[in-house]
Amino acid sequence: MENSKPYCPGASPYNKINFHPKVKAACAENRTGRVGLKICKAVIVGDVSVGKTCLVNRFCNDVFNRDYKATIGVDFEVEKFQVLSIPFTLQIWDTAGQERFKCIAASYYRGANIVIVAFDLSDEQSLHNAPKWMMEASENADSPIKFLVGMKRDLLSEAAYTEIETRAMAVASTLGAEYWPTSSKTGQYVQEFFFRAVAMVFDTNLIRELDASTVPAKQIGSGMIQVQRENSQLYEKKKKSQCCK
């Protein structure tokens, strides 16, 4: 069981650390409608070689590959979770950063519930390009929850990291995105970040569903946002590649 909080409350437009009382009540009463059945979609975009595929591989398969193989078009993974005891499925779409594959990747932005703009903490240009990626990916997404994720934290000294963090948080603020620094090599903050994204999208989607439905919610106390990964032995893990690396 993990609590879900932003990396830094000052670097997030989302101040939730508790599920909405309506959401807690609906889950406790098993009144979650289609939310447990609907598959949510996250897309990861960003410059070439910033580490998008490594982030997905670290989270989904707990592996890290030092060799670079460009993503051709898009690739995706499916992860299952338990959120407040409700099964929840997330599709994670890993897109190509190379310009020549952009038109293929862009067609997969449609309907995304989570947009993750990745940049390399050791490559300032990739941070400068983040707003362009956010604009393109969010245009066709579905009122997405936005994240700006710095990658390769392990390559930076404390001093170098502190310098880039200030600029990254400023960019995140202008984008209306929550900021996270990660390392797929060491695994630092990878799970915390994805659990946070899942908790946020679950809460947001369920509130929308409940507001749209006529059944009144019984109010019960709020609790810390909690997300658990599904027991992989209970569910067959679905994995499908659109294009391979």
Ligand SMILES: Nc1nc2c(ncn2[C@@H]2O[C@H](COP(=O)(O)OP(=O)(O)OP(=O)(O)O)[C@@H](O)[C@H]2O)c(=O)[nH]1
């Ligand atoms: N040191 C370090 N290297 C990393 C990390 N994440 C990725 N890399 C390296 O960065 C290179 C690119 O990683 P990828 O994950 O393939 O990059 P990508 O963003 O998916 O690249 P495209 O698919 O071409 O857009 C590889 O050599 C990785 O080993 C990290 O956290 N730390």
